[in-house]
Amino acid sequence: MSQFGLGGLSGLNSLNGDGSGAGVPGMTGDGVSNIPGLSEAIAKALAQQNGGAGVAPSGIPEQVKVYREQYHPVDIDQDGRISADEAAAYASWMFRRRDITGDNVLVAREFAAVEKLPGSSDANRQRLRTESRRLELLFPDFDADGDKMITKEEFMAQVHATYNEKRGTAADIDPFSFQTVLPF
Numbered sequence: 001m002s003q004f005g006l007g008g009l010s011g012l013n014s015l016n017g018d019g020s021g022a023g024v025p026g027m028t029g030d031g032v033s034n035i036p037g038l039s040e041a042i043a044k045a046l047a048q049q050n051g052g053a054g055v056a057p058s059g060i061p062e063q064v065k066v067y068r069e070q071y072h073p074v075d076i077d078q079d080g081r082i083s084a085d086e087a088a089a090y091a092s093w094m095f096r097r098r099d100i101t102g103d104n105v106l107v108a109r110e111f112a113a114v115e116k117l118p119g120s121s122d123a124n125r126q127r128l129r130t131e132s133r134r135l136e137l138l139f140p141d142f143d144a145d146g147d148k149m150i151t152k153e154e155f156m157a158q159v160h161a162t163y164n165e166k167r168g169t170a171a172d173i174d175p176f177s178f179q180t181v182l183p184f
Helices: 009-013 038-049 062-071 084-098 121-142 152-167
Strands: none
Touching (some): 084 152
């Protein structure tokens, strides 16, 4: 257990607290999710994009490869932009990932949990403190009715408002702007 009481998000992966993923559908102990249908949807989109080949064409620039690796779960159609539907699907998944009790609400402890990253323990300790505090300060922005719980509806409404603010009059946003739409 970490000083934040959850051991980072790896501690959120199971209901029994051992990080094994037991009891949380689609989660493994290492924090990797298995989003039902995601692989099939991506394969279908790639097949349509590449004339039925189902794979990316050869000669793809390195920047595109890096982008696809980093934003693969968000940019389902791999067009280099994040649509409102893609953003909503990803936000919904992030909400479910944080909701360790499965009660469709996030309490401050669930909302402010932070993943431990590779690196030195001193650097991680400071990052965990800073990030957890940042999320604690953001909690009221998502808790619209002030009841100390964020419902999925409140969470999605705030994400939608932030997405629309970043998007402006454009149809969608670039992935770098999307990084600032979700709090985590």
